[in-house]
Amino acid sequence: xxxxxxxxxxxxxxxLLRALEAxxxxxxxxxxxxxxxxxxxxxxxxxxFVNPAAECLLGRTADQLLxxxxxxPIVPGxxxxxxxxxxxxxxxSVEMRVVHTEWLGxxxxxxxxxxxxxxxxxxxxxxEGVRRRDExxxxxxxxxxxxxxxxxxxxxxxxxxxxxxxxxxRIVEVIGRETKLMTRLLDDLLDMARISRGKCNLQRxxxxxxxxxxxxxxAVEPEMRKRDIRFDVHLGDEPLPIHADPARLQQVLMxxxxxxxxxxxxxxxxxLEAARDRTDAVVRVSDDGIGIAPERLKSIFEPFxxxxxxxDRHGVGLGIGLTxxxxxxxxxxxxxxxxxxxxxxxxxxxxxxPLAKDLKTGDGASxxxxxxTAAPRPPELRILVVEDNNAAREMLHAxxxxxxxxxxxxxxxxxxxxxxxxxxFDVALIxxxxxxxxxxxxxxxxxxxxxxxxxxxxxxTGYGQPEDQRRALKAGFDVHLVKPLDFAxxxxxxxxxxxxSGQPSAPG
Amino acid sequence: xxxFQLRLFVSGENPAHARVARGLGHIIARRFPDTCELxxxxxxxxxxxxxxxxxxxxxxxxxxxxxxxxxxxxxxxACKNTLAALGLRTGVPGSTICTALCDPS
Numbered sequence: 081x082x083x084x085x086x087x088x089x090x091x092x093x094x095x096l097l098r099a100l101e102a103x104x105x106x107x108x109x110x111x112x113x114x115x116x117x118x119x120x121x122x123x124x125x126x127x128x129f130v131n132p133a134a135e136c137l138l139g140r141t142a143d144q145l146l147x148x149x150x151x152x153p154i155v156p157g158x159x160x161x162x163x164x165x166x167x168x169x170x171x172x173s174v175e176m177r178v179v180h181t182e183w184l185g186x187x188x189x190x191x192x193x194x195x196x197x198x199x200x201x202x203x204x205x206x207x208e209g210v211r212r213r214d215e216x217x218x219x220x221x222x223x224x225x226x227x228x229x230x231x232x233x234x235x236x237x238x239x240x241x242x243x244x245x246x247x248x249x250r251i252v253e254v255i256g257r258e259t260k261l262m263t264r265l266l267d268d269l270l271d272m273a274r275i276s277r278g279k280c281n282l283q284r285x286x287x288x289x290x291x292x293x294x295x296x297x298x299a300v301e302p303e304m305r306k307r308d309i310r311f312d313v314h315l316g317d318e319p320l321p322i323h324a325d326p327a328r329l330q331q332v333l334m335x336x337x338x339x340x341x342x343x344x345x346x347x348x349x350x351x352l353e354a355a356r357d358r359t360d361a362v363v364r365v366s367d368d369g370i371g372i373a374p375e376r377l378k379s380i381f382e383p384f385x386x387x388x389x390x391x392d393r394h395g396v397g398l399g400i401g402l403t404x405x406x407x408x409x410x411x412x413x414x415x416x417x418x419x420x421x422x423x424x425x426x427x428x429x430x431x432x433x434p435l436a437k438d439l440k441t442g443d444g445a446s447x448x449x450x451x452x453t454a455a456p457r458p459p460e461l462r463i464l465v466v467e468d469n470n471a472a473r474e475m476l477h478a479x480x481x482x483x484x485x486x487x488x489x490x491x492x493x494x495x496x497x498x499x500x501x502x503x504x505f506d507v508a509l510i511x512x513x514x515x516x517x518x519x520x521x522x523x524x525x526x527x528x529x530x531x532x533x534x535x536x537x538x539x540x541t542g543y544g545q546p547e548d549q550r551r552a553l554k555a556g557f558d559v560h561l562v563k564p565l566d567f568a569x570x571x572x573x574x575x576x577x578x579x580x581s582g583q584p585s586a587p588g
Numbered sequence: 589x590x591x592f593q594l595r596l597f598v599s600g601e602n603p604a605h606a607r608v609a610r611g612l613g614h615i616i617a618r619r620f621p622d623t624c625e626l627x628x629x630x631x632x633x634x635x636x637x638x639x640x641x642x643x644x645x646x647x648x649x650x651x652x653x654x655x656x657x658x659x660x661x662x663x664x665x666a667c668k669n670t671l672a673a674l675g676l677r678t679g680v681p682g683s684t685i686c687t688a689l690c691d692p693s
Binding site: 149164 | 599602604631635638642643644645646647648649650658659660661662663664
């Protein structure tokens with residue numbers, strides 16, 4: 081056996097101690113910086129160690145905690161959720177995991193505590209969102225069913241109408257009113273969907289806000305009269321030039337005014353006012369109707385929050401109108417606010433929009449966009465509709481005929497080719513998703529034949545991705561349109577190609 | 589006076605805690621109707637009771653009697669685990685409540 085010098089032993093002992101200290105320091109650094117709380121408890125549940133994160137979660141200092149009783153942690157699976165009670169403030173939800181360990185030679189539990197309060201709140205919000213959506217869908221089907229029932233009933237009545245023109249007229253009027261209501265519901269819905277997917281672009285132009293207000297007032301005036309509401313409109317003489325999408329703003333105002341009709345008091349008063357407030361234009365819509373309870377006021381612009389409808393359920397909406405208002409106004413860089421003194425005390429909605437900086441052209445605003453009524457119309461055209469869905473085909477057929485065109489329709493590519501062979505067409509409106517031979521292939525077949533060169537080919541799909549557009553153009557289409565067909569856009573395209581109604585049409 | 593006195597601390601609005609309370613109450617009523625008493629404390633309603641007993645988390649089950657007092661924290665919801673925590677199943681080491689309830693001598 082070799083002798084070992086005492087100082088060698090001493091040295092290696094010191095090194096060992098140093099290594100141990102270093103290791104311990106590393107351990108401490110890791111545990112102390114951990115974002116998760118770490119608690120070590122004995123088999124009796126007595127606290128032996130807490131890291132700073134645990135002190136924070138428990139809302140107490142290590143001095144207060146050490147030697148106290150936490151309890152024996154029971155976690156049968158991987159983790160369990162508990163609530164930590166802080167001295168002050170809200171309890172925190174934490175996820176607890178437990179492993180067996182040793183502490184100073186004794187068997188112990190090491191529990192890690194991860195704060196999941198925020199995550200739980202988000203989950204709760206998500207659940208609430210789903211609940212509201214379900215409720216909304218229920219309302220939606222109900223709201224669509226009501227006018228639909230009226231329309232169906234009216235159609236039946238028409239079938240049995242004895243030819244008395246006044247009763248037929250009345251029924252047609254009812255159908256018109258109810259379909260308008262349904263259209264508005266669906267429009268709001270589509271807009272909401274478009275906005276929430278970020279697909280709504282503003283077509284901004286310089287306009288006088290008063291023109292939009294005037295148009296909206298004119299549109300809602302008959303409704304006001306029907307409900308016997310006095311309707312005061314104050315516009316002032318000063319132009320209110322803003323940089324905005326007139327169609328969207330009109331939508332905003334229509335929503336607010338329709339609310340004033342719906343929730344206003346029969347025989348009461350509604351006011352519409354547009355005025356300048358320093359660098360903003362402000363539109364106010366107020367009524368003296370059912371008003372808004374204070375607790376509802378703060379969430380009135382949230383989706384699917386709807387004021388209790390009046391008992392007669394006169395024109396109940398879906399609860400997305402005001403969300404649409406707020407979103408559209410915000411997209412314009414403005415603000416929408418609601419104000420009410422309480423139930424029965426009426427309400428006031430205000431839309432605040434920044435005035436356009438350059439005030440020079442304030443009086444002549446209409447040189448940019450063209451109003452819908454003045455939109456140019458294409459001449460009468462011979463249009464072939466290719467669509468496999470019966471309802472959609474018949475609908476398009478009817479609508480295009482109403483626009484004054486000569487229409488023929490085919491349900492598939494073969495029938496389309498036959499029709500094309502027997503009669504000349506100016507335009508073929510082709511659905512891409514056709515059975516057997518799809519729209520792309522049909523376009524290629526048409527383009528392969530010289531005699532059809534002049535036919536203007538429009539693709540119709542449910543998808544508006546750039547890739548779909550490219551594919552359509554590559555297959556030989558002249559233009560790619562997204563369903564549902566926007567007739568204004570179709571008119572515009574046809575005017576570009578065939579000229580305006582009343583002018584000689586372009587060769588084709 | 590029942591031999592065993594248990595006190596369960598729960599957060600009133602938490603549905604999982606309500607389940608724990610129901611489950612425990614059920615088991616005790618069925619298995620130990622005379623020997624065991626369960627008091628359920630909602631810490632939202634009675635924060636002072638939680639403070640008095642130094643309860644740091646919910647759900648916490650406290651054995652008040654017989655002494656020494658002891659407590660468990662965590663997953664008491666599932667019926668099987670509740671039974672285990674009460675000592676009606678063996679093999680849960682370290683839980684004094686279990687051994688005490690298992691072997692009420």
